[in-house]
Amino acid sequence: MAPAGLGTLASYATEVALPATGTWANPGKGGAQADIVITAPEDGVPLLFVEIDNCFESAQVLAGKIDKYMRFCQRKVKDVDGTERPMWRTRWWVPDGRHGDRPHPPLLLVFNRIGPRNPNTVIAQLAELTQRHWQGHDYGGDFHIYDGKLPIVVTGMKQLKEHGPAGAVFRRFGWPHNQTLIEAIGNPCREAYDARKQAEYAARQREHQEELRRIAAQHRDEREASRPVCAGCGTRFTDERWKAIEPAGWDAPRETHPHLCDDCKQQAVTAERQAQQPASDYQEQDQAVPEQKASCWLSRLRT
CATH class of the missing domain: 1.20.5 (Single alpha-helices involved in coiled-coils or other helix-helix interfaces)
Structure with missing residues (x-):
């Protein structure tokens, strides 16, 4: 059974001009031409340029092609909204990525051993010739930043057919071991x-x-x-009662029974009123007697 591929038929375009000058329709000199362009964001590959080499070209010739890819990736134009952005972004959608760490779209070189050249030798020479394009900057030994760099990944046609993109048959320049395609371009x-x-x-x-x-x-x-405890019944004050006995503004009414809870305060107030009630009644009766006497004297004078 053949290994799973990437995307659908619509994800692939062939012989795509990547103009360093001119336009998409009329590319000028100095640009590249990708053998295949893959756009399969649903499979983790938003944009991938593919160059197939049949082992007839030298590392120097391939390095010249990579220079053209780099010129295209660095080219900026004004988009339809008037904003200047990389030309490739005016045609393909790719996530913005991390600020300060936005590499160019990756380039996959697939070596098909038909010609006389040894791909292993060519790959080693090519990595050295193009190091300025792909080498990232070390970040404290934890990872590398590839802002403005061109990720270059290589594999063999035979390995690609046998294992597909999910196989660990891809080697990214600068990495010591093989990875899957998703890992290699990431x-x-x-x-x-x-x-x-x-x-x-x-x-x-x-x-x-x-x-x-x-x-x-x-x-x-x-x-x-x-929390205060009621001096009468021993229960703890509620939040409302506690707040009521706390000092307020200078013009606020003074709490009369700050040591009692609400229930005990009500009982105390009632008891105080009842204790004051007999004295009030006595004073009212005592005041009524002189009024009666005064009334009698007045009646006598009138008679």
Whole structure:
């Protein structure tokens, strides 16, 4: 059974001009021509240029072709909205990528051993001749940044037919071992670094949230320990009662029973009113007697 491929028939275009000058319809001199252009974003390959070599050309000739690919990738034009952007982005969609780490679309070189040249020798020479185009910048030993670089990947036609894009038969210039196509055109070390940093950040966030919960619980415990207790019944004050006895503004009414809960305060107020009631009645009766006497004297004077 043949290995799975990439995309659909519509994902492939052949003999595609990549103009360094001129237009898409009328390319000028100095540009490249891709044998195949693959656009299969659903399979993790948004844009891939493919150059097939039948082992007749020297490393120097292939290096000249790669120079043309680089010139095309570096070319910028104004898009329909007036914004200047890389020319290839006016035709194909590719995710923007990370700021400060946006390589050019990758180039896959497929060596078909028909001619007399040894592809292994050519590949070694080609990697050295084009190093300025593909070599990234080391980022603290964790990964490389390939901003403005051209990822160059090589494989053999026989291996490609046998294993397909999912097989570890692709070697990216600058890497010591073979990878799958998706790994080779990507930046797995950067992705692993980002995933690790994201996990560390998530762990710090969890620790921070846990610390906040611990502090909040400590504050609640301290507050509960200082919650007033009713001097009458011994129950703890409710939040509303506690707030009511706290000092307010200078013009706020003064709390009359700050040591009692609401129920005990109500009972105390009622008891105080009842205790004051007999004295009030007595004063009213005492005041009524002189009024009666005065009334009698007035009646006598009138008679």
